[in-house]
Amino acid sequence: MTKRVLILVLLIVLAPATLGFSKVVEKIAIIVNNRASTLLDLKKIYDARSSVLFQKYTGDELKKQIANLKKQVIEEKLEELLLLEKAGQEEISITDEQIDTFIQQLLKENNFKTEAQLENAIMQSTGMTLKEFKENQKTQNTARTVINQLVVRNIQVDNAEMKAYFAQHLSDYETPFSYSIQEIVMLYNDQNRDSVLATMKECRKSIVTNKLGFGEAVQKYSEAGSKDYNGEMQNLKKGDLNKKLEEAALRLKPQEVSPVIEIPGSIHIVRLTEVNKPKARPFKDVKDDIRSKIREPQINAAIKKFITELKGTYYVRVDVKPEDL
Numbered sequence: 001m002t003k004r005v006l007i008l009v010l011l012i013v014l015a016p017a018t019l020g021f022s023k024v025v026e027k028i029a030i031i032v033n034n035r036a037s038t039l040l041d042l043k044k045i046y047d048a049r050s051s052v053l054f055q056k057y058t059g060d061e062l063k064k065q066i067a068n069l070k071k072q073v074i075e076e077k078l079e080e081l082l083l084l085e086k087a088g089q090e091e092i093s094i095t096d097e098q099i100d101t102f103i104q105q106l107l108k109e110n111n112f113k114t115e116a117q118l119e120n121a122i123m124q125s126t127g128m129t130l131k132e133f134k135e136n137q138k139t140q141n142t143a144r145t146v147i148n149q150l151v152v153r154n155i156q157v158d159n160a161e162m163k164a165y166f167a168q169h170l171s172d173y174e175t176p177f178s179y180s181i182q183e184i185v186m187l188y189n190d191q192n193r194d195s196v197l198a199t200m201k202e203c204r205k206s207i208v209t210n211k212l213g214f215g216e217a218v219q220k221y222s223e224a225g226s227k228d229y230n231g232e233m234q235n236l237k238k239g240d241l242n243k244k245l246e247e248a249a250l251r252l253k254p255q256e257v258s259p260v261i262e263i264p265g266s267i268h269i270v271r272l273t274e275v276n277k278p279k280a281r282p283f284k285d286v287k288d289d290i291r292s293k294i295r296e297p298q299i300n301a302a303i304k305k306f307i308t309e310l311k312g313t314y315y316v317r318v319d320v321k322p323e324d325l
Contacts, residue, residue, distance in 0.1 A: 029320035032081035046073050046325045048126050070322035082310040083143035094141045099134050151302050155295055162290045166283055173286045174278035181249050182231040184217055184269040185224035200260045200267045207257055214271050
């Protein structure tokens with residue numbers, strides 16, 4: 001019997017006797033070749049991640065989310081062990097120096113002066129010590145490196161494919177419609193509504209007969225906060241304005257002045273100053289986004305196939321069910 005098989009047999013046979021003294025927490029849950037994960041490992045992950053769900057959901061939706069999380073924790077831990085086994089075979093590893101560099105970046109980004117401060121923050125958010133956190137990061141980074149080196153880097157998208165996608169999805173890569181206006185606004189109540197309306201009609205007449213520039217009329221009559229900006233409201237999108245005002249503005253040609261428009265509590269005159277119709281952005285500006293959109297489903301499918309192949313290649317035993325967590 002080879003040493004590799006012997007170790008595996010010992011794990012299988014002795015786990016209930018040697019690791020089962022606490023029966024629940026130290027039970028071997030998943031085995032991939034000579035690598036194993038205990039029920040305690042899975043419970044720690046579940047406990048850390050489920051707390052967010054209890055804050056966010058209640059009732060049947062909470063039950064659904066919890067059930068999904070339990071399945072996810074088991075599947076992710078199995079995938080992690082598969083990838084670590086593949087990493088060992090391919091001699092892929094993450095060094096302590098790389099993890100130390102990562103820790104230094106965390107200290108800098110979070111303005112921590114000492115590792116003790118970082119460890120306190122990690123303990124509060126994950127329940128891990130700094131040592132456990134480092135090991136966890138090494139494991140996760142190793143698994144990601146296997147995926148990147150053996151799967152992701154092999155999926156390439158050529159220029160012709162990206163251009164074809166761009167041509168088929170032009171509307172997704174257009175600049176948004178927007179428009180700009182100048183407005184004059186006077187406020188009214190039940191007592192002064194008629195006089196305010198008359199004033200605004202006189203104001204509009206002065207504008208269209210060129211007796212008063214629109215900007216001058218803003219300063220003379222307007223009572224809205226936009227008066228401080230010469231009545232200008234720029235780069236508006238559909239839905240930004242009151243529906244009645246927006247419809248009136250968009251019926252105008254640039255530089256045309258609207259009729260007097262009344263809405264509850266205020267009376268308006270609007271001048272359309274600019275319309276920016278949607279237009280296609282240059283291919284070079286959206287190329288990276290298109291590449292990601294094409295690659296993402298291909299990468300996901302390739303990773304799924306890769307994991308399935310590993311499951312068929314290695315000895316795998318899963319002795320845990322979602323309800324055990």
